[in-house]
Amino acid sequence: MADLAADGAARPPVFSDLRSWSAAELVVAAGAVALVLPTLWSLARYHWSTSDGAHGPIILVSGLWLLFRGGSPRFRPGSIATGWLALGAPLLLLILYARTFRLLGLEAAAVFATLLLLGLFYWGPQAIRNRWVPIAYLAFLIKPPDLVVIGLTQPLKIMISQVAVAVLHAAGYPVAGSGVLIQVAQYELLVQQACAGLGSLLTLLAMGMIYVYLTRPPSRTHVIALLLSIVPIAVLANLLRVIILVLLTYHVGDGVAQSFAHDMAGMFTFVMAMLGMLLVDTILDRWHRQPQ
Template sequence: MQEASGDGQTLRISAMLQEAGKIWPLLLAVVLVLVPACLTLADQVWNTELGAHGPIVLATGLWLLSTRLKDLTARRAPAKTWVIVLGLLLVLPVYTFGRAYDFISLEMLGVYGVALLAAYRLYGWPAMRANLFPFGFLAFLIPPPGWVIDWLTVPLREFVSYVATHGLHHLGYPVANQGVSIMVAQYQLLVEDACAGMNSIVGLSAITLFYIYILHSASWRYGALLAALIIPLAVVVNIARVVTLILLTYYAGDEVAQGFLHTTTGIALFAVALLGMMGLDAGLRFVYGRFIKRKDAHGPA
């Protein structure tokens, strides 16, 4: 039995290699755009708070696809040539423009599009439609443009600074805010994008969606409920981060708060956010289980 299983696996791998050999130009295009894009990501994005989740998304996304290869192969359907040609005509100019003018968001959008076209050519739309999450999850590798971050974080930055300063003010601390500027004693702080929650929202969304897919993919309603809690949780955690930085500034000075501890608090509170999401999941499952038991107990005889 083991030999038969091994022979079957060998035949599947051989068939995949033969199929890949038929579309080697498209696969070569994927490699040619993917490698320099990943190097750019590592140099410009993955070493920042906003893009620190990138390597995790790449590794887990590729792992997810590897677990779905059998299903993708079983659902394989012929691809339409005109779709691939039209797709390349759309995504290659986007990639070229992004690469030429150093717009990493457009460059990665083009890479993502070429990779999707390669998957479409290999497996067809029915197979991809049945496995949308792994392909969609890899879209988190596309860093959001700067203007999108600014547009989204302005209200968040103002809200975070308002809640943090007014809460501490009521506790007797000499702190006040004007927009995103915070005055604490003789110091003045500025609530940046990192403290507004945008970094936590992007990274936390990616990791939480992966967590939901692995544990709760069978219940999309419950998964949607957990996903809806990501933004409120990220904002609460970042309010706690700003409060911590204000207190560090007040008691230890601006140099201490803006030095090593500034990044450390971000990492620590991101871990707290992940633990908080797992705690919410456990709590919701407990409440949901009790609700089902009560409903069954009072159901019709």
């Protein structure tokens, strides 16, 4: 069944009106595809294949579904033609520069900005405003600069390693720590390796935003509380991940802990984090349902 537009009229499925596109519009669409595909290939090869970027394919597929689930917006060209002419050429030059020097994060950001300008030009500002949540969600595909990631996560890594050492020491394990280094028995682990799941923070932020968007909590307070809970949930989930990996290293050896078990621990921790967010949502929902 066709979805309904805001005015109540039936909206055709995405791309069902390709025959109505002009030759110029088809050329622009083909050019956009040619612009995006090399960047997606580079992201898949150099970022999505790592633990920090493994969420990329999920965000890409689900984000495109959210963006077009109400059908393709009608063309409303001409609203910001001047802006496109002024910013389009510098962005294309920026993409060329980023690809030449293999600056993947800058390249992805420039491609994203170029597509956003195309959307503003062909769909109009109103259509973009109506889809700002899926667009912001797709922005999580942009690879963050390594220096920014290190600067933001290093204090968390130190804190998580110290708490993990304290918990395991209280449980009677021969464990000690210094900074991001954890030593258990004869093994040494770097939290940079054992806690690569800190990249899941971005994934959880993205998933939390879409969860709020789809479930539409009953009040603004509920929304704010749920979004604020994502960061502590992610930190607790990664603390659990580090503890699991230290225990695996101690009981079965470093080889197992850093092979398939490492990835399984990351998946288990991510699932636990999502369940934690659902638990917070349930608690908030029951609290708001209570008579005041």
